[in-house]
Amino acid sequence: MNAFYALFAVILLLLVAWVGVGTVDLYSLFGIIIPYLAFTIFILGFLYRIIKWAISPVPFRIPTTCGQQKSLPWLKSSKLDNPHNAFWTIIRMALEVLTFRSLFRSTRAELREGPKITYGDTKWLWAGGLAFHWAFLIIILRHYRFFVEPVPAFVLYLQSMDGLFQIGLPVLYITDAVIVVAASYLFVRRVFIPQVRYISLFADYFPLFLIGGIAVTGILMRYFTKIDVSAVKELTLGWINFKPAAPEGIGIMFYLHLFLVSVLFAYFPFSKLMHLGGIFLSPARNLANNNRAKRHVNPWNYDVKVHTYEEYEDEFREVMKEADLPVEKE
Amino acid sequence: MSDEKLKSEQLADIDYNPPSKDWMDVKPVIKKGTFNYPAVEASEKYLDLPFSRKWDPRDDDWKLPENWKEIVLKGLKDLLGKYRSFKVFMDICVRCGACADKCHFYLGSGDPKNMPVLRAELLRSVYRNDFTTAGKIFGKLAGARELTEDVIKEWFLYFYQCTECRRCSVFCPYGIDTAEITMMGRELLNKLGLGIDWINTPAANCFRTGNHLGIQPHGFKDSVDFAVDDLLDFTGIRVEAPINKKGAEILFVVPSADYFGDPHYFGFLGYLALFHEIGLDYTFSTFASEGGNFGLFHSAEMMKRLNAKIYAEARRLGVKWIIGGECGHMWRVLHQYMDTINGPADFLEEPVSPITGTKFENAKSTKMVHIAEFTADLIKHNKVKFDRSRNDHWIVTFHDSCNTARGMGILDEPRYIIRSTCNNFYDMPENTIREQTFCCGSGSGIGTDENLEMRLRGGFPRANAVKYVREKHGVNLLTCMCAIDKATLPAVMDFWVPGVELAGVHELVGNALIMKGEKRSGDLRGQPFKGEEVKEHV
Amino acid sequence: MIIYDILRQRRDIILKQWKNIALNQYSFGDFKIHKENNNRFGNPVAYTISSGLETILDEIIAETHTVKLDDALEEIVKIKSLQAEKPSIAVDFLFHLKNILKNDLDDFRQDGGYPGEIEKLHTDIDNLILSAFDIFMKCREKIYDIKSKEIMKRSYRLLERANMVDPAPRRKGDVDDEIGC
Incomplete structure (x- = not known):
């Protein structure tokens, strides 16, 4: 049911843009005001969320240790999975963020026995997730070419790498194909694995459909319903230079694309997509396991009612003396 | 009827029924x-x-x-x-x-x-x-x-x-x-x-008497004396086990199950034998007679209230540093929380092994060393001699306890000790040990009788891996370094893999340890060593 | 032995059906447990049940009854004895087999069938059902046995008797309550 609602929501959004631009000609609204607004919400919202997390202190150092600790010098410690200093913690985090190391762990060599063992989902989840995120990142970086003139070398390089296979005209970007396939996979597994469907919320399907919609509209306007790229660049450079003007005749597909992107930006800070920022703040991963070597300070550590030795001895002095246990006060 | 009857192929295709x-x-x-x-x-x-x-x-x-x-x-x-x-x-x-x-x-x-x-x-x-x-x-x-x-x-x-x-x-x-x-x-x-009672009542007992069981100071002394007598029976040596001794070099804190529970107790005998043999200047405390901390299962505040006594006793007794016995959640608290909640322990000295001179750099702030770190260091420096064959009646595997594995990472120290003290050791499959270890199913204060069925369910993944090594290598002893494991895994084993017993790592140490002037009559459980039972009959 | 020939041919299909029903049964309300991760150690319940069913079916088809069959039956019923509230639910996977076989063989049955063999097949399964009931009872008894052993082992009680412990004191006016429902 949640999946239907999410699909419906995205279709509704497309209709809004279709009507807004296609029939009512609200070019400025959809080409300037909404993108500006969405971007502002994104920046402020993102900062707000990060600050909100950051103002909560980290009272205890609680890394999840996934390997041998550093203790005796002759025992080999697992620096990566149980980092003992900031350097290795950064490496651990980097691998986590760039390669999804923890997700990959589920697929580590297992004894293959028994009749029919299907390894199924775990490995695919890692591969699908990684493909999705990397494709997304590269696509965003590729879009940088719309915002600067001349286009920087790294973007051109990225673009040529992405189009390496030289299929079709215009050249098919690998990432375009990858993101559609990966997003479809992530959706399909959500629906068809009963356990995952059981835990899935509207908020899990919606971003998938939204990003899927963005990818599809993007692909459509690049390969099928050609749009006026120079007019687009005029618009995007206008945003950057704060002299926005929404040229007509770019093509409706562009506005559909742009509107969904705007919605994604505005939705981002209020959604689970904030895992982008949150992963860096997870105390189970971003702290070194050097607890006993370096004291961690809890800013709200307060005094509590304890049972002192004096109270204890007062209560048990007689029996202690009888048992020949030394006491402080005779 | 035939309408309702599903054809085989159709039936085979039914792979899941979505929850409604x-x-x-x-x-x-x-x-x-x-x-x-x-x-x-x-x-x-x-x-x-x-x-x-x-x-x-x-x-x-x-x-x-x-x-x-x-x-x-x-x-x-x-x-x-x-x-x-x-x-x-x-x-x-x-x-x-x-x-x-x-x-x-x-x-x-x-x-x-x-x-x-x-x-x-x-x-x-x-x-x-x-x-x-x-x-x-x-x-x-x-x-x-x-x-x-x-x-x-x-x-x-x-x-x-x-x-x-x-x-x-x-x-x-x-x-x-x-x-x-x-x-x-x-x-x-x-x-x-x-x-729940299994958490709050031990916490109340601990607050009052210093330990979860509610053992009063003279009761503590009795049980330590009892252990000293038992050790005399098994080794022919009377060891010293000082209690509340001011000026000792080291305070030794164990989970209270160690001196009362079965099979914890045999590991406790192992500690006593080891400390005697190396001549360690240490003391127990009746007030800090519990390293475990059921407060952790209640709230951060309760954890702090129950933990306070350890540093307090270290200060009162004037020791230099502290050693902690085998326990899981106790070490989560000692390793990840104690220094923060009740430190800084600036009145103690950075731990240095008086036997080997090793500086425990990893514990220089908290000033508390895990017994397995301490013992592994002794073995590495050849300060103790072992007769491994005395553990030949055991075929051993090792269960990493959750808290020490994933909240600390003490994985290779116990394995080093086990390999040094017995001849037959087999690890369980890779995805069930070390950081991927399966819980006993009874941790965090839910190891109660009324919860037994849930515990047996939760213990199955662990037991299943033990079953595998039992079938493959004939394993009959599951060692671990956690008081809750030792208390609750026997039930899990009894149900799923009968014939596998539980033991602490230091029970193997106590068995294999060659003590000066010893007259061993059997292992720390009073059982004859392998081979001996045959000799007796000859 | 025509029936057994058919069974041998249809073994994989029968097994797949049986596993599906038995594993779907191992569920909570109408939520189904992970069947995908069928790793012996990663998901021991799914593994134990599915490999156990395979052993049982193979022995039925081969008309043998070895220790392996008894073990497989015991492993499955052991799990079920903890899951199912009633013995009828715990052993019904064997009844499912009967149904599957009935449906399956009906398609191949020629006029008149082969009653002698069918009867033998059913008797074999019935015997397994009886054993399963026995195992279920044994497991339940074991659970209570463990429970009582654990209580007895609890040194706390002994100490209490030896007057060595004294739990947190009852304050004046407290209701002297007992743990336990």
């Missing part, structure tokens, strides 16, 4: 064998806990305080402000499901609310409803639900069906730690007087 109801619409079922008894009023009152009362989880009316909702929401707000971990974990889960089949309770019980992700959602849904914009506007569509009495009942059921073992956290791409969420959930429940 949303999990939020499934009401908690409180039935025997899945919940723990509530705490008795006396214990709660002794600890000044709020709303202690007589109540029964199976009743409809839990006699919650009138303003329970306000208390929970205020408590939740408070915790969100105090813990970044909690706040971040409430927000960033993407429900990828990677954790789902990593929980021993889920694997063993099949109850979907035991999937770590859903256990956390029990709390997240309330958080979204009352603390997030999206939840306030979109309600259920945003995964939010209202806090009702049923939600509280659900929390009680499932936050006491989590052993805080952190296995899910290992596989989570963001490291989301269900233990952390369970801790917060329990803290909230305790604000409503919904604690």
Whole structure:
């Protein structure tokens, strides 16, 4: 049911843009005001969320240790999975963020026995997730070419790498194909694995459909319903230079694309997509396991009612003396 | 009939039946064998806990305080402000499901609310409803639900069906730690007087007598004396076991089960034998007669209250540093919390082994060393001699305890000790040991009799791996370094893999240790060594 | 032995059906446990049940009854004894086999069938059902046995008797309550 609602929501959004631009000609609204607004919400919202997390202190150092600790010098410690200093913690985090190391762990060599063992989902989840995120990142970086003139070398390089296979005209970007396939996979597994469907919320399907919609509209306007790229660049450079003007005749597909992107930006800070920022703040991963070597300070550590030795001895002095246990006060 | 009859091929294609109801619409079922008894009023009152009362989880009316909702929401707000971990974990889960089949309770019980992700959602849904914009506007569509009495009942059921073992956290791409969420959930429940007896009564005992069992100072002394006598019987040597001795170099703190529980006790004899042999200047304390800390299973505050005595005794007795015995959650507290909550321990010295001169750099701030680190160092420096064949009647495997594996990382020290003290050691399969170790199913204060069936379910993944090494190598001894494991795994083994016994690592040490002037009559359990039983009959 | 020939041919299909029903049965309400991760150690319940069913079916088809069959039956019923509230639910996977076989063989049955063989097949399964009941009872007894052993082992009680412990004191006016529901 949640999946239907999410699909419906995205279709509704497309209709809004279709009507807004296609029939009512609200070019400025959809080409300037909404993108500006969405971007502002994104920046402020993102900062707000990060600050909100950051103002909560980290009272205890609680890394999840996934390997041998550093203790005796002759025992080999697992620096990566149980980092003992900031350097290795950064490496651990980097691998986590760039390669999804923890997700990959589920697929580590297992004894293959028994009749029919299907390894199924775990490995695919890692591969699908990684493909999705990397494709997304590269696509965003590729879009940088719309915002600067001349286009920087790294973007051109990225673009040529992405189009390496030289299929079709215009050249098919690998990432375009990858993101559609990966997003479809992530959706399909959500629906068809009963356990995952059981835990899935509207908020899990919606971003998938939204990003899927963005990818599809993007692909459509690049390969099928050609749009006026120079007019687009005029618009995007206008945003950057704060002299926005929404040229007509770019093509409706562009506005559909742009509107969904705007919605994604505005939705981002209020959604689970904030895992982008949150992963860096997870105390189970971003702290070194050097607890006993370096004291961690809890800013709200307060005094509590304890049972002192004096109270204890007062209560048990007689029996202690009888048992020949030394006491402080005779 | 033939119409209803499904053809074989069609039947084979039925792969799953989707659940018809949303999990939020499934009401908690409180039935025997899945919940723990509530705490008795006396214990709660002794600890000044709020709303202690007589109540029964199976009743409809839990006699919650009138303003329970306000208390929970205020408590939740408070915790969100105090813990970044909690706040971040409430927000960033993407429900990828990677954790789902990593929980021993889920694997063993099949109850979907035991999937770590859903256990956390029990709390997240309330958080979204009352603390997030999206939840306030979109309600259920945003995964939010209202806090009702049923939600509280659900929390009680499932936050006491989590052993805080952190296995899910290992596989989570963001490291989301269900233990952390369970801790917060329990803290909230305790604000409503919904604690369980197996946690709050030991905590009350510990607060008063220094240990969970409520053993008074003379009782402690009796049991140590008893152990000294037993050791005399088994080795022919009378060892010293100083108690409350001022000016000793080292304070030795063990979980209280070590000197009373079975099979913990045999490992306790191992400590005594080892310390005698190397001539260690140490002392026990009757006041700090418990390293374990059931406060951890109640709240951060209770943990601090119970932990305070360790540094206090170290100061009063004037020792230089501290050694801690074999225990799981005790070491989670000592390693990750003690220095922060009750430190700094600037009145102690940085630990240096008086026997080998090794500086324990990794413990230079907390000043507390794990017995396995200490012993491994002794063995490495050849300060002790072993006759491994004395453990030949055991074929050994090792169970990494959750807290020491995933909250500390002490994995190779015990293996080094085991390999040095016995001839037959076989590890269990890779995805069931070290950081991927399966919990005993009874940790975090839920190892009760009334909860036995749940524990057996949760213990199955562990037992299954033991069964494998038993079939393959004939393993008959499961060693571990955790008092709760030693207390509860015997039941799990008895049910799933009969014929496998439990032992602490230092029981093997005590058996194999060659002591000057010893006259060994058998192992520390009073059993003859392998080969000896034949000789006797000849 | 026509029936057994057919069974041998249809073994994989029968097994797949049986596993599906038995594993779907191992469920909570209408939520189904992970069947995908069928790793012996990663998901021991799914593994134990599915490999156990395979052993049982193979022995039935081969008309043998070895220790392996008894072990497989015991492993499955052991799990079920903890899951199912009633013995009828715990052993019904064997009844499912009967149904599957009945449906399956009906398609191949020629006029008149082969009653002698069918009867033998059913008797074999009935005997397994009886054993399963025995195992279920044994497991339940074991659970209570463990429970009582654990209570007895609890040194706390002994100490209490030896007057060596004294739990947190009851304050004046406290209701002297007992743990336990």
